[in-house]
Amino acid sequence: MTEQDTDWIGLMIGNSRLHWGYFRGQTLLACLDTPHLREPPSNEFLQQIFPKLLTNKCNCELVVASVVPSQKELWANYDNLRIITLKDIPLLDLYPTFGIDRALAVLGAGKKYGFPCLVIDAGTALTFTGVDGDKKLVGGAILPGLKVQLASLRERTAALPEVSLSERLPQMWAKETAEGIRSGIIYTILAGIEKFSREWLNLYPESGIILTGGDGDLIRDYWQEKAIKSLLVDETIIFQGIAAVKGISSGLIDKGEPI
Numbered sequence: 001m002t003e004q005d006t007d008w009i010g011l012m013i014g015n016s017r018l019h020w021g022y023f024r025g026q027t028l029l030a031c032l033d034t035p036h037l038r039e040p041p042s043n044e045f046l047q048q049i050f051p052k053l054l055t056n057k058c059n060c061e062l063v064v065a066s067v068v069p070s071q072k073e074l075w076a077n078y079d080n081l082r083i084i085t086l087k088d089i090p091l092l093d094l095y096p097t098f099g100i101d102r103a104l105a106v107l108g109a110g111k112k113y114g115f116p117c118l119v120i121d122a123g124t125a126l127t128f129t130g131v132d133g134d135k136k137l138v139g140g141a142i143l144p145g146l147k148v149q150l151a152s153l154r155e156r157t158a159a160l161p162e163v164s165l166s167e168r169l170p171q172m173w174a175k176e177t178a179e180g181i182r183s184g185i186i187y188t189i190l191a192g193i194e195k196f197s198r199e200w201l202n203l204y205p206e207s208g209i210i211l212t213g214g215d216g217d218l219i220r221d222y223w224q225e226k227a228i229k230s231l232l233v234d235e236t237i238i239f240q241g242i243a244a245v246k247g248i249s250s251g252l253i254d255k256g257e258p259i
C-alpha cells in the first residue's frame with residue numbers, strides 16, 4: 001500500500017471540542033466533532049468515531065494538533081501517534097506562542113483557496129489570521145467567541161441571565177434584557193468582522209476570506225440577513241492544513257512547492 005491510499009485520522013483538539021477527519025491519502029473522506037475526552041481512550045475508541053470507515057481493529061496513524069495540553073496528553077499511549085507542532089508548518093514569521101489551530105486553518109485555507117488568505121475562526125475564541133502571498137504571517141487578532149461572551153456576562157454580573165441565540169438577527173435597539181445581550185454581542189461581532197475584512201482587503205484586494213469554526217454557519221446566516229457581500233464558510237480547512245503537513249512529511253508534497 002502506498003502513502004496515497006493509506007488511511008489515517010487527523011485530530012484537532014480545540015478548546016470546546018475535538019475535530020476529527022478521516023483521510024485516505026490526501027483525500028478527506030469524513031469529518032465530525034465530539035466532546036473532549038474525560039479519560040484516556042480505549043483501543044476501540046477510533047472505531048467508535050468512524051464505525052463505517054474503520055471496520056477492523058487497526059492502529060491507523062493518528063495525526064494530532066492541539067491547543068489543549070491536558071487533552072493531548074490523554075493520547076500519550078496510542079502507539080501510532082504523530083503530533084503536529086509549529087515547526088511542521090510551512091508558513092513564515094510565525095511567533096512562538098501562535099496557536100497551531102490558527103496555523104493549520106490558514107495553511108489549509110491557503111492551500112485550497114490560495115494566498116494571501118484571511119481566516120476568521122468562530123470557535124471558543126474568535127480569531128482573525130492573515131497570511132500574505134509569500135506565505136508570511138501578517139498577523140491577526142483574538143477575542144472571546146460567541147458562547148464565551150454570552151457565558152461571561154452571566155458569570156460576572158448579578159442580573160444578567162443565560163441567553164441562547166436565535167437563528168434570526170436580534171433587534172438592534174432592544175427593549176428587553178435577553179434581546180439586548182443578543183444585540184450587543186452579535187452586532188459588535190459582525191461589525192468587527194466587517195472592519196477586519198475591510199482592512200484586510202485594503203492590503204490584499206484579491207484575498208479570499210474564509211469563515212470556519214463551530215459558530216461559522218450561524219455568523220454567515222446573520223451576515224447574509226444584513227445583505228453584506230457573501231462570506232465563504234468552510235469547516236474542512238483545518239483538515240486541509242493537517243493533510244498538507246502530512247503530505248510534506250511523507251514526501252508527497254515538496255516543502256518548497258506551492259501548497
Ligand SMILES: Nc1ncnc2c1ncn2[C@@H]1O[C@H](COP(=O)(O)OP(=O)(O)O)[C@@H](O)[C@H]1O
Nearest residue numbers: 014015016017122123124145146147213214215
Ligand atoms: N454541539 C456543539 N457543542 C459545542 N459547541 C457548539 C456545538 N455546535 C455549535 N457550537 C458552537 O461552537 C463554538 C465552538 O466552536 P468550535 O469550533 O467547536 O471550538 P473549538 O475549535 O475552540 O473547540 C461554540 O461557541 C458553540 O456556540
Ligand SMILES: CC(C)(COP(=O)(O)O)[C@@H](O)C(=O)NCCC(=O)O
Nearest residue numbers: 014015067097098099101123124125
Ligand atoms: C486563540 C486560541 C485560544 C483559539 O482556540 P480555539 O478557540 O480554536 O479553541 C488558540 O489558537 C490559542 O491558544 N492560541 C495561542 C495564542 C495565539 O494564537 O497567539
Ligand SMILES: [K+]
Nearest residue numbers: 014101121123
Ligand atoms: K478552532
